Amino acid sequence: MSIPPEASSSKPRSIFGQCLCGSVEFEISGPLPDFYQCHCSLCRKLSGSGCDTATFLSSTHFQWVRGQDGVKSFKTESGYRSEFCERCGSTVPHLMDNGRQYWVPAGLLANVRDSRVVAHLFVSSKAAWDNVAAGEASYTEMPSMDELNAVLHRRLAAQRMDSGDV
Amino acid sequence: MKFLGGCLCGAVHYEVTGSFESFFLCHCSHCRKDTGSSHAANLFSKTAELRWLSGESQTTTYNLPDTAHVKSFCAICGSAVPHQQMNGTLLVVPAGSLETNAPMRPQGHIFMHSKANWDEHLESIRSFASYPDLSGPSVQK
Numbered sequence: 001m002s003i004p005p006e007a008s009s010s011k012p013r014s015i016f017g018q019c020l021c022g023s024v025e026f027e028i029s030g031p032l033p034d035f036y037q038c039h040c041s042l043c044r045k046l047s048g049s050g051c052d053t054a055t056f057l058s059s060t061h062f063q064w065v066r067g068q069d070g071v072k073s074f075k076t077e078s079g080y081r082s083e084f085c086e087r088c089g090s091t092v093p094h095l096m097d098n099g100r101q102y103w104v105p106a107g108l109l110a111n112v113r114d115s116r117v118v119a120h121l122f123v124s125s126k127a128a129w130d131n132v133a134a135g136e137a138s139y140t141e142m143p144s145m146d147e148l149n150a151v152l153h154r155r156l157a158a159q160r161m162d163s164g165d166v
Numbered sequence: 167m168k169f170l171g172g173c174l175c176g177a178v179h180y181e182v183t184g185s186f187e188s189f190f191l192c193h194c195s196h197c198r199k200d201t202g203s204s205h206a207a208n209l210f211s212k213t214a215e216l217r218w219l220s221g222e223s224q225t226t227t228y229n230l231p232d233t234a235h236v237k238s239f240c241a242i243c244g245s246a247v248p249h250q251q252m253n254g255t256l257l258v259v260p261a262g263s264l265e266t267n268a269p270m271r272p273q274g275h276i277f278m279h280s281k282a283n284w285d286e287h288l289e290s291i292r293s294f295a296s297y298p299d300l301s302g303p304s305v306q307k
Contacts, residue, residue: 018199019199020196020199020200020228020230020235020237021228021230035284037203037204042174043262044261044262044263045172045173045174045245045246045262045263046174046243046244046245046246046262047201047202047203047206047246047260047262048200048201048206048207048208048245048246048247048260048261048262048263049191049201049203049205049206049207049246049260049261049262050191050205050207050261050262051203051204052201052202052203053202053203053204054202072241072244074174074175074242074243074244076174076175080174082174082243082244082245083244084239084243084244086226086241087228088200088228088230088237089200089226089228089237089238089239089244089246090199090200090202090237091201091202091244092202105202105203106202106203106204106282106284107198107199107200107201107202107203107204107282108198108199108202109282112282112283112284113283115284116284116286117204117284117285127261127262127268128267128268129189129207129261129268129270129271129272131271
């Protein structure tokens with residue numbers, strides 16, 4: 001069987017991320033899962049756009065390179081979190097409440113290779129001008145975290161099975 | 167027309183009076199880092215007036231050196247808020263910060279030559295019908 005180099009490599013190339021001003025930088029050492037876009041009103045306010053774009057990955061694959069002391073944190077009463085660079089305002093990664101995964105915003109990543117957007121969340125509360133359409137990989141609200149994790153990691157799980165590395 | 171908007175934590179509220187000339191989705195690398203997402207969504211006006219209803223002192227404005235890229239945000243929660251560009255002659259309002267409906271649909275995607283390599287056909291992603299474990303009531307068919 002032919003195996004793509006990135007699937008068979010035991011040490012995938014690192015992916016780096018940086019905020020707008022460059023104060024905050026981080027490195028992802030493991031394979032990068034796919035992304036979701038969340039169109040809820042909170043994600044729209046935080047980004048100022050129609051949706052965020054992000055993924056979850058194991059904390060063992062995430063490292064801060066610099067600037068962690070310049071990250072400000074905000075949490076709503078419902079538990080929605082915003083971590084951002086205090087200098088330029090870019091949203092930046094955070095360790096999720098499960099303590100095992102980092103939330104990583106895709107817009108900060110420099111050298112993404114295979115990851116793609118595979119799910120749209122909260123399309124029931126999207127902006128009127130947002131033309132994300134029904135019939136896509138979309139949820140009216142939020143799927144369970146287990147379900148979403150399975151979707152975001154599906155491609156990597158398939159690669160591991162192809163390479164016999166399970 | 168009057169438009170209202172604000173940040174996630176509620177510290178910053180604003181009112182825009184007037185009309186917008188344009189609404190663009192910008193996919194450039196600055197806007198991707200600025201939003202953390204695939205693109206920014208900004209409304210532009212050369213004539214409308216911005217009035218801060220609360221929290222103006224909580225806003226921080228960052229100008230990326232050697233560029234025209236400006237981002238204003240709430241210093242408490244990090245949400246994008248409006249800012250002025252071109253010596254105050256151009257008002258830029260992040261569409262996501264509006265609490266009133268935007269008055270128009272986006273007129274175009276800009277800076278598509280520098281979009282992310284994963285930013286492809288986002289409006290036609292395959293259906294989840296192919297995922298047997300995703301047939302719960304929350305899936306939109």
